[in-house]
Amino acid sequence: MRILLDSEKCLGCHTCENTCAAIHSKSGTFLGAATSGERALSAVRIAVNEDGKLIAHRCLHCEDPECVTACPTGAMKKDPESGVVWCNMEECTSCFICAEACSFGAITPLYDEGIPFKCDLCRTRAEGPACIIACPTSALRLSEACAEEK
Structure with a gap:
């Protein structure tokens, strides 16, 4: 299993990153992570490659x-x-x-x-990976195959 990014759907809004960081924070919430002063990290990072294409850097x-x-x-x-x-x-x-x-x-x-x-694909969350659920355009999805990203 791996997370695939459809760069044609991705807005580069970083909602996936913010959600991942919140889920992995001590409080487990956006508000708690933002107000606690802790360093909240995301296991997925959206970046722009040398061709100007959005890519997801993750496990x-x-x-x-x-x-x-x-x-x-x-x-x-x-x-x-x-x-x-x-x-x-x-x-x-x-x-x-x-x-x-x-x-x-x-x-x-x-x-x-x-x-x-x-990234451990939120393996302990019954709902599945938080980044995929939070993505407003469904640009992230789980794939069993080692397929190429669009």
């Missing part, structure tokens, strides 16, 4: 993830059923070798918290 939940292979403790895992790549923080030693191994730069080391921050 690709690779078929053979380098981060999982590189993790010395086995904390970085790939769910065999869903294909979601995630980190079991109870096993993580915060060495951040996973972040160094990721060819896509999709893992952000949060040194103060000791967390390798990345």
Whole structure:
């Protein structure tokens, strides 16, 4: 599974980023994240590439993830059923070798918290990925295939 972006539908409004940051904040809400002064991060980032096209920078939940292979403790895992790549923080030693191994730069080391921050497709949310639900133009979608983005 991975999140795909339809750049023809994307407005570049960053609603997906703001929603992701709010969901991953301590409060779990927009208001709480905005008023607490905490650094709220998004696991998906919309950017403009060199051709002027909107792209989504996020974890690709690779078929053979380098981060999982590189993790010395086995904390970085790939769910065999869903294909979601995630980190079991109870096993993580915060060495951040996973972040160094990721060819896509999709893992952000949060040194103060000791967390390798990345998209886990909101695997604990019954509703699914918050960014997809929040997108006002349905430019983001889940795909099982490793298809190219438009």
